[in-house]
Structures are given as structure tokens and as C-alpha cells.
Amino acid sequence: MGKVINFAHRGSSQICPENTMAAFKKALEQGATGIETDVQLTSDGQMVLIHDETLERTTSGTGWVKDHTLQELKSLDAGSKFDSAFQNERIPLLDELLELVKDSGTIVNIELKNGVILYEGLEQKVIERVRAFNMSDRVVISSFNHYSLFLCKKLAPEIRTGILYMEGLYEPWEYARTLQADALHAYHYAVLPEFVAGAKASGKAYHPFTVNDVKEMERLLQAGVDGIITDYPDKLAALLAAKV
Ligand code: G3P
Ligand code: CA
Secondary structure, eight states: OOSOEEEEETTTTTTSOTTSHHHHHHHHHTTOSEEEEEEEEOTTSOEEEOSSSBSTTTSSOOSBGGGSOHHHHHTSOSSTTTOGGGTTOOOOBHHHHHHHHTTSOOEEEEEEOOSSSOOTTHHHHHHHHHHHTTOGGGEEEEESOHHHHHHHHHHOTTSEEEEEEOSOOSSHHHHHHHHTOOEEEEBGGGOOHHHHHHHHHTTOEEOOBOOOOHHHHHHHHHHTOSEEEESOHHHHHHHHHHHO
16 A cells, blocks of 8 residues: 555544545545545445444434435435534445545545444445445455454455454454454554554554544654544645655
8 A cells, every 4th residue: 555544534524424425525635545434234235334333423313223224314314413514414325435436546444333233244245345346455344343354354355454453452463464454453542663563574554543633643653554544634634745
């Protein structure tokens, strides 16, 4: 991947409603070179982009994502809880995001939200769409469900995987090797320069999350991370531009 990837976390989620097309488009305008998003399945097996397993926090709906059809979810307002100016935003399909970025160099970090609900067939479905868009070399699939990541690697060795974790794991690059994972998506406090060096020596990338403080971005860039997941792609873009 080369240059440090500026991953917009759920799109530009500080100034737009998270995981909406408005947030993804704004992130690209602000200089993001990557988009992080969360995928779940509807009751009729469609891949939708939404963080919570339930609808209340970000939409006009109630209940579980898994209990609604795509048509029901598409009728919801996914913007007004953030700001009434975004009342026309809808929960996007994974396809809508892939369509938006397919002709650019944008990297997409698709987080499988299958820690609470074990969505059957989610891995196969996501891989099928990534391949259909010819984007295998521009996608990183991540998850807190590491069994799911191992399955992804078995099904699609050509698509990168990133291990999501919160703690100070011992030599996480060794763990990554056991999963044949490509990247470590660590909570940023769990990232020290010596860990980044150890990972690099083993050919594993570091993409810490969610880094919103510029000083912390600087620390991680100094440590040599390969990407940063942030709610403020504009701040990170400015920092990266100043370093060129
Ligand atoms: O991918 C990094 C981060 O998004 C993981 O946590 O809860 O924001 O999905 P969460
Ligand atoms: Ca996420």
C-alpha cells in the first residue's frame, strides 16, 4: 500500500452522520485515502452499513438491524438524529460505497460487525461483492471476531485482513501470523514504537483506531504505522501533507 492510509472512521463522522453516503463523500473531499465502515445483514440477507446492531441511536427506526428487510431499513431516516439538515440520508448498502470509490485509489476497510450477532454467510457475501467490484487489492476486511477473519483468509487469500483488538497483546504480529492476517487494527493506546517495528519485520501493517488527537497522530506516524483510522480525516490529511 505504500503511503500512510488516512482512513475516515465511518466516513467523516464528526461533521456528517456516520456510515452515510454524505459522510463517505465528505471524507473523500477532505483528503481521506481510505474509508472505514461497518457491515451487517438485513433479515433478507442484504449487506448494509451501520455500526450498532440496533437502530435507535442513528436512525428513526427501532429494534435490531437483523430483524428488518432492506426495504424497511431504506425507509428510515439515517441523518436527522445527527442534524436535521441530513434528513434525506439513508442506511447505505455496501454496494453503494464500493460504487462510489471503485474508480479511485481509495482503500476500503470493511469491518464485519459479527461480534454480537453471528451473521451466517456474511464473510462469503462480502467477499463476493469485493470481487465483483474488482477491489480485492483495495480492501481490508477487519473484525473483532477473529474466527471470521480466519475464514475470510481461507475463502479469499488475496484480500487483506486486519485483526481488531483493544489490549496490549504480546507480540501481536505472531498472533497475526497464526491467522494469516495482514494488518493489526489496534486500539491506539495499545500501539508502541517497538510493536510497530516488530510487526514491520514480520510484514504486518499497523492501522490503529480511533485517533482524533493530532499529537497522538504524530506519535503514531513517528512510530511508523501504515495507516490511521480517524473521525477527522481533514486533520490527518493536513498533517500528512505537512510531512511530505
Ligand atoms: O475499525 C476500528 C473501529 O471502527 C472499531 O470499533 O466500535 O468504532 O466499530 P468501532
Ligand atoms: Ca468500525
